[in-house]
Amino acid sequence: GASIPRRDRPEVYEKYCRCMLLLFKPWRKPSDLRERGERWSEAFEIFKAACDTEVCDLMTNMQLHHECRDSRDD
Template identity: 55%
Template structure:
């Protein structure tokens, strides 16, 4: 499948916020993920304070994996 979006790229940040909500916020229908007319960013920022620390660690580790790949690629490119 497609890679998990990064949290450090502005052009895919909306995708990142949406996917993190889908993966970590309990929901049964799409309306559980965000309020009508609310942006994915605002919904994600509203969710973060109530998000369990274990989930935050997983999100951080997903980003860390991207950064490690960048470092590996930079190393082999030079």
Template identity: 40%
Template sequence: MAAHPDHESHLVRKRVLWVVPVMLGKRIARNDRSGEERESWARTILVLFVPWRTPADLKVMGESWTAAYDRQQQHIPPQHRSIIANMNVLNECRDAR
């Protein structure tokens, strides 16, 4: 990629070791709620499971996070949808205690 302005000082490399992203702050919101909590859930799921470089890759200007999730959910692979479902069950169990 010699045409890139930073090609002499930057590189792209595939990680050798797997890493797990850790969300800091409050627990992941629930998707079965309405309003603000569902918006927060949709934003978190898109950030974790949809490839992106800029926020515009996730949602267009003026679009809600829920609408962006509804539009992009078909791009989430089945194995990732299974992980999302497990995350939702974990949240339901925590709330039931």
């Protein structure tokens, strides 16, 4: 299957933000994830500012997984 996008790649950052919101922000309908007209990255920044440390740590660990794979491949 597809992997989770990286936060350090500008070309997929919006997709990364959408994935993180889908995984970690409680929601029942799509409009719970972001306001009408709001970009995914804007909604994600608001969410990040209010989320628990544990959730932020999980998101960071997902990125570290990518970085470790990069180091291994160098």
